[in-house]
Amino acid sequence: MVERPENDNLINVDLKTGLTTEEVSLRKDAGQVNKVSRGSSKTYTRIIFSNIFTFFNAIIATLVFLLIYVKVYMDILFAGVIVINTLIGIIQEIKAKRTIDKLSLLTSPVCNVIRDSEEREIKVNEIVINDLLLLNTGRQISADAIVREGLIEVDEALLTGESDLIVKKEGDYLYSGSYVASGACKAEVIRVGKDAYIESLTSKAKKYRKPNSELMNSLKYILRTITLFIIPIGILLFNMHYTTLGESLQTSIRNTAGALVGTIPSGLFLLTSVALVFGIVRLLKKNTLVQELYCIEMLARVDTLCLDKTGTITDGSMEVRGIIDIENNHELAPKIIVPQMMSAFTDHNQTNRALIEKFGFALDDPEVVEVINFSSVNRYSAVELNGLGTFLIGSPETSLVKTEYSRIKTRVNKYAEQGLRVLVFAHSPNPINNGKIPAGLKPISLFLLEDKIRDDAPATIEYFKAQGVDLKVISGDNPLTVSNIAKRAGINDADKYISLEGLTNSEVVDAASKYQIFGRANPEQKEILIKAFKTQGRTVAMVGDGVNDILALREADASIAMAAGSEAARNASHIVMLDSNFSTMPKVVNEGRRVINNVQMVTSLFLTKTIFSILLTLIVLFAQIKYPFTTRQLFLINNAVIGVPSLILSLQPNFDIVKGNFLSNVLKRAFPGALAIVAQVCIILMVFKTRMNLTDIETSTLVVVSATFTGVVILYRQLKPFNIVRGIIFTCTIIFSAAALIFVPGFFDINALLPAYISFEGAIISRPSFDVTIVLFLMLFSSHLFVEFFDKTPGIINRSVRWFFKRLSGV
Numbered sequence: 001m002v003e004r005p006e007n008d009n010l011i012n013v014d015l016k017t018g019l020t021t022e023e024v025s026l027r028k029d030a031g032q033v034n035k036v037s038r039g040s041s042k043t044y045t046r047i048i049f050s051n052i053f054t055f056f057n058a059i060i061a062t063l064v065f066l067l068i069y070v071k072v073y074m075d076i077l078f079a080g081v082i083v084i085n086t087l088i089g090i091i092q093e094i095k096a097k098r099t100i101d102k103l104s105l106l107t108s109p110v111c112n113v114i115r116d117s118e119e120r121e122i123k124v125n126e127i128v129i130n131d132l133l134l135l136n137t138g139r140q141i142s143a144d145a146i147v148r149e150g151l152i153e154v155d156e157a158l159l160t161g162e163s164d165l166i167v168k169k170e171g172d173y174l175y176s177g178s179y180v181a182s183g184a185c186k187a188e189v190i191r192v193g194k195d196a197y198i199e200s201l202t203s204k205a206k207k208y209r210k211p212n213s214e215l216m217n218s219l220k221y222i223l224r225t226i227t228l229f230i231i232p233i234g235i236l237l238f239n240m241h242y243t244t245l246g247e248s249l250q251t252s253i254r255n256t257a258g259a260l261v262g263t264i265p266s267g268l269f270l271l272t273s274v275a276l277v278f279g280i281v282r283l284l285k286k287n288t289l290v291q292e293l294y295c296i297e298m299l300a301r302v303d304t305l306c307l308d309k310t311g312t313i314t315d316g317s318m319e320v321r322g323i324i325d326i327e328n329n330h331e332l333a334p335k336i337i338v339p340q341m342m343s344a345f346t347d348h349n350q351t352n353r354a355l356i357e358k359f360g361f362a363l364d365d366p367e368v369v370e371v372i373n374f375s376s377v378n379r380y381s382a383v384e385l386n387g388l389g390t391f392l393i394g395s396p397e398t399s400l401v402k403t404e405y406s407r408i409k410t411r412v413n414k415y416a417e418q419g420l421r422v423l424v425f426a427h428s429p430n431p432i433n434n435g436k437i438p439a440g441l442k443p444i445s446l447f448l449l450e451d452k453i454r455d456d457a458p459a460t461i462e463y464f465k466a467q468g469v470d471l472k473v474i475s476g477d478n479p480l481t482v483s484n485i486a487k488r489a490g491i492n493d494a495d496k497y498i499s500l501e502g503l504t505n506s507e508v509v510d511a512a513s514k515y516q517i518f519g520r521a522n523p524e525q526k527e528i529l530i531k532a533f534k535t536q537g538r539t540v541a542m543v544g545d546g547v548n549d550i551l552a553l554r555e556a557d558a559s560i561a562m563a564a565g566s567e568a569a570r571n572a573s574h575i576v577m578l579d580s581n582f583s584t585m586p587k588v589v590n591e592g593r594r595v596i597n598n599v600q601m602v603t604s605l606f607l608t609k610t611i612f613s614i615l616l617t618l619i620v621l622f623a624q625i626k627y628p629f630t631t632r633q634l635f636l637i638n639n640a641v642i643g644v645p646s647l648i649l650s651l652q653p654n655f656d657i658v659k660g661n662f663l664s665n666v667l668k669r670a671f672p673g674a675l676a677i678v679a680q681v682c683i684i685l686m687v688f689k690t691r692m693n694l695t696d697i698e699t700s701t702l703v704v705v706s707a708t709f710t711g712v713v714i715l716y717r718q719l720k721p722f723n724i725v726r727g728i729i730f731t732c733t734i735i736f737s738a739a740a741l742i743f744v745p746g747f748f749d750i751n752a753l754l755p756a757y758i759s760f761e762g763a764i765i766s767r768p769s770f771d772v773t774i775v776l777f778l779m780l781f782s783s784h785l786f787v788e789f790f791d792k793t794p795g796i797i798n799r800s801v802r803w804f805f806k807r808l809s810g811v
Helices: 021-029 044-052 055-069 073-106 214-244 249-263 268-284 295-301 309-313 334-344 350-359 402-416 457-466 479-489 505-512 523-535 547-555 567-571 582-623 632-649 662-691 696-719 724-743 770-791 796-808
Strands: 110-115 118-123 132-136 144-155 165-168 179-191 288-290 304-307 314-325 368-372 380-385 389-394 420-428 442-453 470-474 497-499 517-519 540-544 558-562 575-577
Touching: 044 073, 055 073, 055 249, 073 249, 073 268, 073 632, 132 144, 165 179, 179 547, 214 249, 214 268, 214 295, 214 582, 214 662, 249 582, 249 632, 268 288, 268 295, 268 582, 268 632, 288 582, 295 558, 295 575, 295 582, 304 309, 304 523, 309 314, 309 442, 309 457, 309 479, 309 540, 314 350, 314 420, 334 350, 334 368, 334 380, 334 389, 334 420, 334 442, 350 442, 402 420, 402 442, 402 479, 420 479, 442 479, 457 470, 457 479, 457 582, 470 523, 479 497, 479 517, 505 523, 523 540, 523 547, 540 547, 547 558, 547 567, 558 567, 558 582, 575 582, 582 632, 582 662, 582 696, 632 696, 632 724, 662 696, 662 770, 696 724, 696 770
Parallel strands: 304 470, 304 540, 470 517, 497 517, 540 558, 558 575
Antiparallel strands: 110 118, 110 132, 132 179, 144 165, 144 179, 288 575, 314 442, 368 380, 380 389, 389 420, 420 442
16 A cells, blocks of 8 residues: 655535536646656657667767768668668657547546536546546546545555455545546545656556567667677778788778678668557557557467456447246345435446446436445445345355355355356345445345357457467356356366466466356456466467456556556556457457567568678688678678568568477578588688689679678568568569679679779770680579578577577677
């Protein structure tokens, strides 16, 4: 429980009138408004700055400055592509921000207040100090307030981590960020906006936890590793060229820049963000609000899906299908007492609505002494009527003592097995004592309610079954009832059910591995189950819509809430189904798969270049020879082979099931190509150059053409299996690369591949000698063989490098 503030702004506003319009205007003018951050988490300025001012961009800018200084202007063209990529990223992120902000405006949270003696619905960011809030079950408390009238149970777990419900009565403090578990009250606002208690907490305590994204973590490993390498490599390489080899300043800078540009995976992190943002925008068009960038990836990796019955498998609506009388007492008959109870309750949940539909309200105001509204912990509601005693409606197992429950247990189980929800209507002549139900409760009737299964539930469940996802149902209802509904919805092993009523935490953990259906689960037990599944090495998603699902939603790797559910559940979730349509979930999974599979593909392309550049640099430093690439000689690999294809591929449909570890998969696909290029270049530099006395331009011809062609081979392998789009990408890459090498050899500082060619500077570029031409064809012919050879090398290389990446990243 949090501490009570020392000072407040309480003025005891009139409970019937509330604030007047004039008083509200004065407070707005004084800035006493509940301004809260909604929509996209980034401002336009932050989007621009985060895309431009990065570590890699700083290195690129430094290289551009140095290349301009030594007057090699053609070598800086690589920066133009990076600028274009950055602009694309900024534009895409701004578009996504505008879309999300518009949708957030339409779906922004609201609250009910009393103003000018009228009940009004206003947006949360329009609350002012001394507003009179009307709070009931499921509402998240949006500003610090004091209870002025009524009684509620509040869950402050989102603030304190403690899951016990706290009773709040007149004079007690309410804190923004907590939510109402049961009851109703009027509360006067005393703190708003940045002055509210929740603003003093760390970001971890607010609303939801960020998912533990394997994609994000893997990219961080890569970023840290490259960051550690790049500056020392640059210094050592420049020093070797300029001091040891005696190269000119221009040549030293050009070749050092070539090595560093090759090492930097320019565009990788940008394309990852674009792919994720593109996925979020696509899901918004399908009425799905994504509140955390990487959560769609987590849902794609889920192997265990936990469902709350009500509002997920069922549509949340209920109908009274029958009444079974146990005691025949006309004065205490349901048709007489239940209308009075419904009139006394301020909280009308789905159960109460079904009972109101059946019995209606009392014609006259009942003589109510005390009310206990329903809570997910107690699983009952009760009313004490003057002169008649206490009446209760709730779960038979938890509401009655064992002797009374044993009398009706057979009948309860009989109807529960039919998929009906069974509630007991009980009476005690004793009064409610300090919010606790009295002793002596005896059952009068059983109410049989039926949940309606969502029309889209069976097909959606069948989809997840086909994907190999283990489906679990966690509910507060009778396990027999839940089991029957699960069977009707098509969940496997629905007959493996258990009641968690009365179980210890360790017994709940043991049950997690043995059962599919968990009934009579309270909020804490739901959370324990999620933790238990995660301990088993599972990736767990939770779908819920009620306040009793909050703790489980926060614990899950991916959490999904239905918009029709409680506001608190929506705020605690990573994803919100705006149309409460369960059938949208496969689309979210597919979007996550598209992101993971495509990012995995493009990352392997980028890392092929990074790995071969790092390995080649280390070999060059060891052998004390000139680095063979300048920035312009890497132009085709950077752009035609990797950049443009990656941009297109990152947005293509790819709904294959995600398998294996991201980093392992990427390295497994990147290393064969990288090693093939390194092997070819080393053979050219250390065998053919020395034995054939090749000139620098002949060496460059062999290195650039063979490396580019091997890059095309690598792209071909990445694109399989081909479709129309991939075929077009590959064809265009071949045509553009061949045309560039043939028609503008001067740009790449290589021999003319056609008869004598005039360069940009007017010099005639000769064709390579016959011997060099033979070697060139040999290198081109062997490209595929080199890649195939290294692809067949033992997996120990990939495992060793993955271990090295993690150790170097401090993981």
